[in-house]
Amino acid sequence: MLYPSAMADDRSAGRITLAQVAAEAGVSLSTVSKVLNGRPDVSAPTRVRVEELLDEHGYRRSAPTPPEAPLLEIVFHELDSIWSMQLIRGVQNIARRNGVSVVLTETGTRHSPGADWVEGVLRRRPLGVVLVFSTLPDELKKKLWSRAIPFVIVDPAGDPEPDVPSVGSANWAGGLAATRHLLDLGHRRIAVITGPEDMLCSLARLDGFRSALGMAGIAPDPALVRYGDFHVASGREHALDLLRGPDRPTAVFAGSDLQALGVLEAARVLGLQVPEDLSVVGYDDIPPAQWSSPALTTVNQPLERMAEEAAQMLLRLRGDRGAGRAEPRQDDRAEGAGPETRIELGTRLVVRDSTRAPKEPAGR
Amino acid sequence: MLYPSAMADDRSAGRITLAQVAAEAGVSLSTVSKVLNGRPDVSAPTRVRVEELLDEHGYRRSAPTPPEAPLLEIVFHELDSIWSMQLIRGVQNIARRNGVSVVLTETGTRHSPGADWVEGVLRRRPLGVVLVFSTLPDELKKKLWSRAIPFVIVDPAGDPEPDVPSVGSANWAGGLAATRHLLDLGHRRIAVITGPEDMLCSLARLDGFRSALGMAGIAPDPALVRYGDFHVASGREHALDLLRGPDRPTAVFAGSDLQALGVLEAARVLGLQVPEDLSVVGYDDIPPAQWSSPALTTVNQPLERMAEEAAQMLLRLRGDRGAGRAEPRQDDRAEGAGPETRIELGTRLVVRDSTRAPKEPAGR
Structure with a gap:
């Protein structure tokens, strides 16, 4: 089920209210809301202070209502890679089946997305994000977690973060x-x-x-x-x-x-x-x-299937109360909603025309 | 300039008001608005009737206010094509430079996008649409024109519609x-x-x-x-x-x-x-x-440059009052806002290792 947001309870978010965060930061409630939604008109120090408080108090929004035209995001370091097309197609396959559009971004370095990208994601409120990166900065993870935007790493490099769900291959x-x-x-x-x-x-x-x-x-x-x-x-x-x-x-x-x-x-x-x-x-x-x-x-x-699997994990995570955290929190665990943390799809040999028995006898 | 919508005048839209369309169709104003914005909760016959009236009266919305996270769309028939990646990169290059995200869709047949796609575009309100198709159904063109969503065809096949701006090569x-x-x-x-x-x-x-x-x-x-x-x-x-x-x-x-x-x-x-x-x-x-x-x-x-050119045309069309129509209307022409209809980028020979003089003397 795609849009449980209206039904999602606010228990995990209820530890601290946004009004309390606003009071503690000495800003208005609407400023806190702007930070949560990635709006640009907040000063950098205020933004940092609010993010710190959200993190400190373990604030977690219930899954936000997705926009009327729901989106899945895929983020690359490098669209040049010959891998990219197959990964895009995998996400696109699942998106199409679910009436969702795909947003594509090329940003950052091999290891993590650029900072500018994050605020855009908060504004777009996608159903989830497929990241083609090995590692993610803590700050980024915290922002996505606190907004209940699920994310999954597709990781052909085989070196994923242990606390983020990921899809690799054997x-x-x-x-x-x-x-x-x-x-x-x-x-x-x-x-x-x-x-x-x-x-x-x-x-x-x-x-x-x-x-x-x-x-x-x-x-x-x-x-x-x-x-x-x-x-x-x-x-x-x-x-x-x-x-x-x-x-x-x-x-x-x-x-x-x-x-x-x-x-x-x-x-x-x-x-x-x-x-x-x-x-x-x-x-x-x-x-x-x-x-x-x-x-x-x-x-x-199976790059295309890896991306399909990642997109499906996102939709499942979304179904499980907009989680996106591999290590379930205490109250998630109580509900039995802990998502998978790592899937490795099988690889297989494809024999074509570039191999045959050697001319010389073996062990010459 | 990217967002002239607030300033755009309503002269071309002013020929008929939405209230008049509603009255003529025998529906509420909010129903007309739903049709304009691609909302799903309108019956098919009502939708058809309203579209007919909008077309008949030449209704043209002033450029809609883009969402806070602005989008450019690129639509393919077939992501399989080895061309796709270079075209995506071209649109992505221009999008990134303008702080815009790219939505990717694979839909329809070689000749035109699927019908389901159009309503999604109306809901997402992108700054513009790059279409990798040769021909477009009239119905689709009318819908995009009436909503002032500019579109440009990238056309490696060399056979574009004469009334839609397009980018090809020589x-x-x-x-x-x-x-x-x-x-x-x-x-x-x-x-x-x-x-x-x-x-x-x-x-x-x-x-x-x-x-x-x-x-x-x-x-x-x-x-x-x-x-x-x-x-x-x-x-x-x-x-x-x-x-x-x-x-x-x-x-x-x-x-x-x-x-x-x-x-x-x-x-x-x-x-x-x-x-x-x-x-x-x-x-x-x-x-x-x-x-x-x-x-x-x-x-x-130059596929990447062709897509860049198409994306830039969209942003320019947007600047020119959200036009998107190659054949300018009377009042556009009066303002000198007629966009280019066709650009062909040059092709060039790249000499590598698969050619050399023939062994036999020429004319053997």
Whole structure:
């Protein structure tokens, strides 16, 4: 059910009234209301003072009445990412089914949305917010919590905040599946180009790779383990280096589809045929993976379904009294309304044309 | 200036009052107001009757006061398209600069938005709407005009409605530039795979191709002219057919980057090297054009800038008394407020690695 606001009780909000906050801050009730609703005409010090008091007293508004044209928001650091379109479509799918429109914002840094964005959200009063960020500043979380605007992180990077509901995918299992596929084909000398060392998804995929080798009784050669940045150029550069060496690998697990495209380009430059001379496995299964030549064998990360799941979590959270907090408060728990805190969707191997058995006998 | 609504005069709306419409329709004033604002609680026959009267009397609201959190809308038939992301980014760029949020909708068919969408727009009262459609039903145009919600078509297909402002790009010039590049390299036997026969952009690119050949004194071989559907598979199928023939072309102008990727795959399957054995030129310059192996020479269609231009036109139309009608009405014209009706942005050739001089001497 989408709009329980009129029925929602005010017990959690009732700990302190807005009039008490106004008195304590020495401002009018209408000023407190302006701060709550993200209106611009309040001085910065007053705004800070009121926010502090709201936080201190654990004020929590009952779910606000949504506007007549209800909205779901999705916020990105970077619309450039090839991931963005699939995430937008996921949110859009759920929004359409529920007669809701989608507001899109690109703001802030890789790690958190910009400050300007928050006041806009308070004014728009969306049913909820899907954030494509790993971490969120405390101030932002407090503002959304106190206004009872639910939020969920979609987190392909695999490193979510523990106290915010989030949707990710099974990176370790993906790395394992990619590597097992290459082992099953008979490859023994397999290189890996994973993502940045400071992203958990990179480490999880790499650990899946190592475990698959370990289970096959193969000690990974440290010279064949590389850290890229998930983009095409880093795949190309690492592959040029790996493939020019004297004892070149017969297969590369590229850690992302973009890096896999870079590996294909390196092979072309060096006159190697894929898959005849070299097998390549990508990761993500973005549309260009199907369009490449040859089409990429890859690990499907269900980005669209991840965003759908996040949007559905928001609507459920909304149904559960406009909560949005993963760690339920005492009185939420009493009602049994604690939302899920973390969902990881499965990844699966998609076999296309960039992998086959190596020419040389295994273990040359 | 963004919000002239308070100052906008009511002369064009003043031809008939809402009270007169209500009286003529035999309903209350508040019912007329509900219809104007897209509220759901009005019976369908009443809604139709009121819309008819508004249209008949040429009612035109002065620009409505935008909500406190102003919105721009972008509407797609198909978010799948690889174009979508660049168009969204263009609108987002302008929105961010103006402190506006972007609402995204996927609705309807290739030719027009779904009926359900219109009422939502009337409720949200956006500053304007960017439509990624070629044609619009009259009913929709009338509704938006009467509510003074400006709209602009972004039209990569090149076939806009004459009475709606639109942004396109120079398709004919793009086809000419792609073909001249191949001629300059020494190619004489050049195939073309354009888009569907019923899309003006396909025909314009093909005509540019033919004119370039004509200017070089070459009569196009009808066997080398193909119509695809702009997707990868049609590029692959046509290329397999073209390249298996006895007197195969030394170059293909592929009409879209996706079709060009299909041509690369056909070449791979047939054991032909690109660009050594075959030159390939794409069209669009979507990101995968840079990531392919080899990177594609292509014609840049400035999708992001097209969307930026459309969003800026909306804000200007808004400034010009919330018009949105390309053909200015009598009283608009008197004020000199006639908006532009059509902008075509330039296309340009981007030379990468998929083209070079043919092996055989020209004119073999």
